[in-house]
Amino acid sequence: MFDLHYWPTPNGKKVTILLEECGLEYKVVPVNIQRGDQFSDAFLKMNPNHRMPVLVDHKPKDGGAPISVFESGAIMMYIAEKVGRFWPQDVRGKYAVTEWLIWQMANQGPKLGECGHFRRLGDREGDQSYAVRRFSDEANRLYGVLNNRLHQQPYLAGNEYSIADMIAYPWTVGWQAQGQDIDEFPYFKRWFEELAARPAVKKGMAVGSDLSTDVTKLPPEEQARIRKLLYNQRAIPVKAA
Ligand SMILES: N[C@@H](CCC(=O)N[C@@H](CS)C(=O)NCC(=O)O)C(=O)O
Known part of the structure; x- marks a missing residue:
């Protein structure tokens, strides 16, 4: 389907x-x-x-x-x-989920993405200490937002597990690589461990594990090709009809 x-x-x-x-x-x-x-x-x-x-x-x-x-x-x-x-349709439930879903898309995903990017980059493009500090601090702020929210209620949008939780979870699995200490955020940690134990979460997280390659194990020229493809993108020219 x-x-x-x-x-x-x-x-x-x-x-x-x-x-x-x-x-x-x-x-x-x-x-x-x-x-x-x-x-x-x-x-x-x-x-x-x-x-x-x-x-x-x-x-x-x-x-x-x-x-x-x-x-x-x-x-x-x-x-x-x-x-x-997983997405209630009454007006209160619907927007409680929607606001956290958009929070994830506009804040958590992009900022944790940049955090990982600069932390992985090392000094290949010169001194990145400002960018590393900027995005690691922002990551810390975002984990604090989750922690405070999950102090008040079991799930991001209230008492029920929803797409708001599912969309935020995969980005938190890399908390260590994002320079964070999970023990700083006990309410987040409770939610994280509960979700990690769900059979469907385990299955969903494992999909395609046979597809991925550990880029750090590839020859340096191959790593450089992938970096160029992913990190130096510019506008695609308009194609003539
Ligand atoms: N906001 C988009 C982001 C999707 C996204 O960034 N996908 C990445 C992988 S996580 C991708 O396809 N990257 C290809 C590239 O950078 O060329 C979404 O949530 O669907």
Whole structure:
């Protein structure tokens, strides 16, 4: 029913967690972002922003042509709405989930992404100490936001586990590499451990583990090629019709 264009990164794993929680059937279509699959014409038609994940629903609710959705937050909403689970639709419940889902997309994902980027970079591009401090502090602030929220209630949007929790979790698995100490955030830690123990979370997190390669184990020229592909992107010129 669903094709998930996917590579095993935190943004992809948000979606596999939800699909597993809902017990849905789906086919993983690998998008090898280290090879540049995200720049193929076929992929750009589905997502002009050339990023995975993309979901294609071959059996949309309206019975029409397949629907393709990009941006992991939009994909989570699409699935939860279709299945009628993990996203309450009463006005209070709906926006309690939506605000945390957008918090994840606009804050936690991008900032933790930059945090990891600069911490991994080392001094290859010169002194990065300011960027490392800036994004590690921001990561710390964001873990504090989660911790305070989870001090007040069991889950991000209230008393019920929802797509807000599923979307935030995969980015927190790398807390150590983001320069954080989980023991500083006990309420976050309680939530983190509870989610980590859920069978569907375990299954979703493991999807595609056979696809990924440890880049640090590749020859230096291959590592440099991947860095250039992923870190030095500029605008794609408009193609003549
Ligand atoms: N906001 C997007 C971000 C997606 C994203 O950044 N995907 C990365 C992998 S985690 C990607 O496809 N990168 C390919 C590239 O950088 O060229 C979403 O949440 O779907």
